[in-house]
Amino acid sequence: MTFLFVIGPAFGQAILEGERFHPVTAKQGMVATSHTLATDVALEVLKKGGNAVDAAVTAGFALAVTQPRSGNIGGGGFMLISKGDGSEPEAIDYREKAPAAATESMFQDESGNVVRDRSRFTHLAAGVPGTVAGLALALERHGTISLKQALAPAITLAREGFIVPLRFTEGLEQARDRLERWPATRTTFYKEDGRAWQPGERFRQPELADTLQRIADNGVKGFYEGKTATLITEEMARHGGLITREDLINYRPAIRTPVHGTYRGYDIYSMSPPSSGGTHIVQILNILEGFPMAQFGHNSADAIHHMAEAMKLAYADRSKYLGDTDFVDVPLTGLTSKGYAEELRKSIDPDKARPADDINPGQPAAWESPETTHFSVVDKWGNAVSNTYTINFSYGSGITVKGAGFLLNNEMDDFSAKPGVPNAYGLIGGEANKVEPGKRMLSSMSPTIVRKDGQNVLVTGSPGGSRIITTTLQVILNVIDHGMNIQTAVSAPRMHHQWLPDEIRVEQGISPDSIHLLEERGHTIVHGSAMGAIQSIMVSEDGVLHGGADPRRSTSSAMGY
Numbered sequence: 419m420t421f422l423f424v425i426g427p428a429f430g431q432a433i434l435e436g437e438r439f440h441p442v443t444a445k446q447g448m449v450a451t452s453h454t455l456a457t458d459v460a461l462e463v464l465k466k467g468g469n470a471v472d473a474a475v476t477a478g479f480a481l482a483v484t485q486p487r488s489g490n491i492g493g494g495g496f497m498l499i500s501k502g503d504g505s506e507p508e509a510i511d512y513r514e515k516a517p518a519a520a521t522e523s524m525f526q527d528e529s530g531n532v533v534r535d536r537s538r539f540t541h542l543a544a545g546v547p548g549t550v551a552g553l554a555l556a557l558e559r560h561g562t563i564s565l566k567q568a569l570a571p572a573i574t575l576a577r578e579g580f581i582v583p584l585r586f587t588e589g590l591e592q593a594r595d596r597l598e599r600w601p602a603t604r605t606t607f608y609k610e611d612g613r614a615w616q617p618g619e620r621f622r623q624p625e626l627a628d629t630l631q632r633i634a635d636n637g638v639k640g641f642y643e644g645k646t647a648t649l650i651t652e653e654m655a656r657h658g659g660l661i662t663r664e665d666l667i668n669y670r671p672a673i674r675t676p677v678h679g680t681y682r683g684y685d686i687y688s689m690s691p692p693s694s695g696g697t698h699i700v701q702i703l704n705i706l707e708g709f710p711m712a713q714f715g716h717n718s719a720d721a722i723h724h725m726a727e728a729m730k731l732a733y734a735d736r737s738k739y740l741g742d743t744d745f746v747d748v749p750l751t752g753l754t755s756k757g758y759a760e761e762l763r764k765s766i767d768p769d770k771a772r773p774a775d776d777i778n779p780g781q782p783a784a785w786e787s788p789e790t791t792h793f794s795v796v797d798k799w800g801n802a803v804s805n806t807y808t809i810n811f812s813y814g815s816g817i818t819v820k821g822a823g824f825l826l827n828n829e830m831d832d833f834s835a836k837p838g839v840p841n842a843y844g845l846i847g848g849e850a851n852k853v854e855p856g857k858r859m860l861s862s863m864s865p866t867i868v869r870k871d872g873q874n875v876l877v878t879g880s881p882g883g884s885r886i887i888t889t890t891l892q893v894i895l896n897v898i899d900h901g902m903n904i905q906t907a908v909s910a911p912r913m914h915h916q917w918l919p920d921e922i923r924v925e926q927g928i929s930p931d932s933i934h935l936l937e938e939r940g941h942t943i944v945h946g947s948a949m950g951a952i953q954s955i956m957v958s959e960d961g962v963l964h965g966g967a968d969p970r971r972s973t974s975s976a977m978g979y
Contacts, residue, residue: 449473460480482630496513497556498676500801520857543826602819643666647666706724711724723768729914729916729917733916842883
């Protein structure tokens with residue numbers, strides 16, 4: 419038998435050439451979300467002449483229907499908007515707030531010990547939801563379609579239903595013990611006989627459709643007042659929760675100035691407090707800018723060592739300084755300054771890991787979850803939206819508002835239940851993030867937009883709790899330092915260090931040789947499951963849009979036209 423191998427210009431390039439991962443490309447618009455149905459309806463908005471904000475708000479409401487484990491109207495988040503005209507980016511903070519009756523010791527027993535599950539799986543765990551108000555405000559300030567139009571696809575998906583993918587079924591089975599505790603959750607998400615909906619079956623949510631319809635008919639008042647507000651407050655009253663009608667009526671999203679930094683000639687814009695994400699992405703990039711990351715090579719022992727050491731320093735600072743700037747002074751300018759980064763950089767030994775016990779929060783200059791979901795949108799005018807929102811844990815608190823069809827967040831766990839005691843993600847918090855009435859709890863969500871010469875070039879962000887910051891950071895490094903296309907940058911194996919616990923967590927795919935060299939330098943390596951689900955878009959110099967959906971989430975998709 420004879421085999422013929424033909425390689426030559428007459429037959430194109432050899433099959434051994436080219437890139438391993440290929441992004442979706444388009445010229446007019448691009449959407450990347452964690453669910454194909456949300457991507458599809460948002461792309462339709464762009465095709466019909468809507469802008470990036472119109473499409474983002476449409477995607478946000480659609481995800482609340484199709485991805486109840488993280489998409490939400492019962493939670494909150496952050497949206498970063500960067501217009502194609504080069505004007506300054508804007509951030510919309512629609513993070514949840516602590517109810518007016520919240521107290522600093524509400525998650526402690528009489529002896530002052532933290533009662534762990536009280537901030538996670540009870541009605542006390544819920545902050546006042548911000549998603550509806552935040553998405554509506556984005557549309558009001560920058561959109562071209564009505565709130566009713568943005569909600570229409572979500573209402574259809576809830577009322578007529580959608581075909582369940584495998585991931586939906588797996589999620590309900592994995593969380594069954596927690597979700598079945600609550601009758602309204604069991605009724606909403608499981609069949610009458612208790613079985614989970616199976617792949618290929620059509621899942622309908624009539625109560626959620628009615629809730630969304632009230633918002634479409636009455637605007638934000640359709641959620642924060644009227645029947646939906648009554649259903650929320652009745653749910654609270656039945657189970658000792660704190661959210662009142664006044665808390666709902668008084669909720670307002672906030673307009674923030676994004677954190678801004680530079681890295682090797684690129685402008686980095688990301689979320690400001692009460693998210694810690696943008697601050698520490700800029701801080702870590704500032705530290706790493708003094709090292710030859712490209713020369714180290716992607717995921718080499720040198721690269722991972724220096725990233726881990728820089729991450730430790732940033733997360734130590736997070737434990738002391740970060741909180742809601744409406745309540746505490748955060749030394750933002752100091753934390754993100756090049757001078758402070760240079761000082762921290764000097765403490766990094768290139769050949770040896772520094773034990774976390776030897777690291778304390780630094781002295782910056784004068785004062786100036788893992789289930790979340792992110793989506794990115796770019797339109798034909800170059801406008802970009804990066805949005806991350808969450809209900810914290812997968813399915814939040816697991817508590818569905820009876821009669822309203824949506825899950826409540828358990829974001830109160832993101833406060834410091836007691837200074838120095840870690841939350842569910844192992845993050846240490848201090849006085850700056852203590853519980854206070856009306857305060858927004860600290861977050862790691864990091865919607866980020868990178869510019870070059872005033873033009874948007876990278877739109878990115880991820881879920882993943884404490885690992886959001888490092889996931890987003892590594893995609894930026896993969897693009898700028900390692901020259902990867904966006905799909906390769908998104909798909910590449912990741913690592914994470916958060917100071918405490920003192921360990922580098924790595925995904926499958928990091929070289930055993932690198933791991934051995936890191937262990938020789940004193941690092942503890944822990945092999946974990948996949949981290950994050952980052953949905954990203956790159957804009958090339960010729961204006962072509964490149965979408966990179968994260969394969970770590972099976973329903974992720976990027977679509978363009």
